[in-house]
Amino acid sequence: MPRKKTNRKADVKKLVERLVKKEFGDYLLGVRFDGPYEEEDIDFDLLLKEEPNDYVERAERIYERLGKAGFYVLFSHDVWYELEEDEKQNWQSLWTPVNLEKPKAKTR
Amino acid sequence: MQEIEFARAVWRLTEAIFELGVPSEPIRRMMVSRLYYAAYHVALLLLRNAGLTPPIDRSIHQWALNELRRRFVNTGRMSWAARNALRELRRLRNQADYRLDLRARERDVRRAMHLFRTFFDECHRILGVT
Numbered sequence: 580m581p582r583k584k585t586n587r588k589a590d591v592k593k594l595v596e597r598l599v600k601k602e603f604g605d606y607l608l609g610v611r612f613d614g615p616y617e618e619e620d621i622d623f624d625l626l627l628k629e630e631p632n633d634y635v636e637r638a639e640r641i642y643e644r645l646g647k648a649g650f651y652v653l654f655s656h657d658v659w660y661e662l663e664e665d666e667k668q669n670w671q672s673l674w675t676p677v678n679l680e681k682p683k684a685k686t687r
Numbered sequence: 688m689q690e691i692e693f694a695r696a697v698w699r700l701t702e703a704i705f706e707l708g709v710p711s712e713p714i715r716r717m718m719v720s721r722l723y724y725a726a727y728h729v730a731l732l733l734l735r736n737a738g739l740t741p742p743i744d745r746s747i748h749q750w751a752l753n754e755l756r757r758r759f760v761n762t763g764r765m766s767w768a769a770r771n772a773l774r775e776l777r778r779l780r781n782q783a784d785y786r787l788d789l790r791a792r793e794r795d796v797r798r799a800m801h802l803f804r805t806f807f808d809e810c811h812r813i814l815g816v817t
Binding site (some may be wrong): 584590613614618619622624635636638639642651653654655658661663673 | 698744745748749767768771773774775777778779781782786789792794
């Protein structure tokens with residue numbers, strides 16, 4: 580079914596947030612959305628605590644899933660230890676911090 | 688192959704600029720952008736050599752990534768890392784050209800150089816260029 584054009588950007592952002600949390604989990608500190616600039620639906624950048632050895636595979640799964648949903652995106656990433664001092668000081672204004680939901684403890 | 692010559696020239700220029708010291712921000716933006724387009728032209732060369740005709744519109748960048756996957760990655764002739772390098776290089780180029788509010792850092796250029804080499808070296812091998 581064709582997607583409503585007005586919701587497209589919101590839809591892709593929601594899906595991206597879900598996928599990056601799933602793929603990068605505890606590596607993930609923040610996300611920054613921008614664009615779209617040319618033919619893509621959205622661009623985004625990840626801020627990671629460190630780069631997992633299988634970064635390419637994880638990234639590919641995100642692209643794959645978004646592609647199947649009909650979205651064309653571009654993304655890149657930065658790693659915490661490579662940031663310059665001014666970025667480390669203000670990282671929460673440059674990336675939106677990601678809250679990873681912890682499984683709720685069962686209550687009796 | 689003018690695409691290969693262009694890519695080599697861009698690489699040499701990029702290295703030469705760094706030999707002079709850390710480049711200014713506008714130069715850093717240009718370096719990232721040129722590295723992407725140098726890699727992109729090599730991608731088109733590869734695809735033309737495979738018998739494909741690139742579309743003549745803005746979808747050509749996405750088309751190139753899709754066809755590299757279909758013709759080269761899925762057939763084991765190119766690594767996922769090389770294709771991802773071209774895609775990530777494009778993302779860095781978008782940021783360099785459109786996000787003037789975000790500083791183009793030295794590490795962005797270094798990363799673009801690394802991505803360029805990852806992609807270009809594989810294309811070089813596939814094309815059998817000497």
